[in-house]
Amino acid sequence: MNTISILAALLFLLLVVSSIEAKTKQQLRNTNERPGACPSTNSSLHIHCRRRVCLESELKSGCQSDDACPGAKKCCRPMCSCKKDCVEAV
Numbered sequence: 162m163n164t165i166s167i168l169a170a171l172l173f174l175l176l177v178v179s180s181i182e183a184k185t186k187q188q189l190r191n192t193n194e195r196p197g198a199c200p201s202t203n204s205s206l207h208i209h210c211r212r213r214v215c216l217e218s219e220l221k222s223g224c225q226s227d228d229a230c231p232g233a234k235k236c237c238r239p240m241c242s243c244k245k246d247c248v249e250a251v
Contacts, residue, residue, distance in 0.1 A: 195227040197250025199237030215243030 223244035224236035230247035238245045 195230075195233060195235055195250065197233070197235055199235055200239075200248060200251050210241035219243040 234247040235250045
């Protein structure tokens with residue numbers, strides 16, 4: 162086999178593997194996300210949140226995905242909050 166055919170085979174293999182990986186990520190995303198949307202943080206009132214750095218412990222508490230929430234609730238980050246919480250979807 163010459164160098165060009167080896168490179169073509171490797172390129173094809175890389176394309177197949179990346180396609181499989183992309184499909185798997187999409188399937189995982191679809192299973193973890195429930196229908197609906199998080200409540201909008203855009204309101205008619207202009208609210209200034211206190212700026213601070215969120216601590217690591219604050220980020221870990223709460224939910225990580227919609228699967229962790231009961232019923233039809235979604236895992237969202239409320240306005241001015243460091244952690245995500247389960248809230249009613251809109």
